[in-house]
Amino acid sequence: MIIRRKAVLIGAAAGLLSTVLAGLVASLIAGAVGATDPFSLGIVLGAVLGLFVAGMAAARFADEQRPLNGSLAALLTAVVVGTDALLRGSGAVPLTLAAYALLAALLGGAGGWIGGRGER
Numbered sequence: 520m521i522i523r524r525k526a527v528l529i530g531a532a533a534g535l536l537s538t539v540l541a542g543l544v545a546s547l548i549a550g551a552v553g554a555t556d557p558f559s560l561g562i563v564l565g566a567v568l569g570l571f572v573a574g575m576a577a578a579r580f581a582d583e584q585r586p587l588n589g590s591l592a593a594l595l596t597a598v599v600v601g602t603d604a605l606l607r608g609s610g611a612v613p614l615t616l617a618a619y620a621l622l623a624a625l626l627g628g629a630g631g632w633i634g635g636r637g638e639r
Contacts (some may be wrong), residue, residue: 523588526580530592530627534573537601541565569596570623574630581635589631590624597623 542565549557573596574589583587601616 520587521581522578523581526577527592527595529580530573530575530577530589531595531599534569534577534592534596536569537572538565538569538596538600541568544565565621566600566619567622567626567634569600570626571630574627574632575634576630577627578616578622578631578634581631585635586631589629589634590627593623593627593630594620 542561544560544561545564546557549560554560570593573592574586577588577592578585597620601611601619604611
């Protein structure tokens with residue numbers, strides 16, 4: 520089992536950046552279309568996309584075990600996003616955070632698998 524710390528850190532950084540950018544764009548689009556709560560919709564869409572991007576970015580820097588490195592990068596992204604949400608006073612319960620961690624592992628692994636295809 521080879522875990523590349525550099526790949527995980529770069530993947531998490533890319534995931535966080537894409538979470539913010541995608542959340543902003545999704546919020547603006549949802550507001551323009553007339554959604555009742557565009558900010559919340561943007562946060563959710565940005566967080567989901569950020570987990571996948573974290574996995575893909577980690578896979579590009581990992582030599583082996585790309586889905587594993589992608590999952591770890593997405594989990595690190597989820598820890599940062601979840602901690603930020605809790606510090607800002609989010610009403611997230613432990614079950615919600617556990618579901619988000621599971622989603623991070625799955626989307627990060629899928630992103631890692633897709634990001635590592637063709638580099639064998």
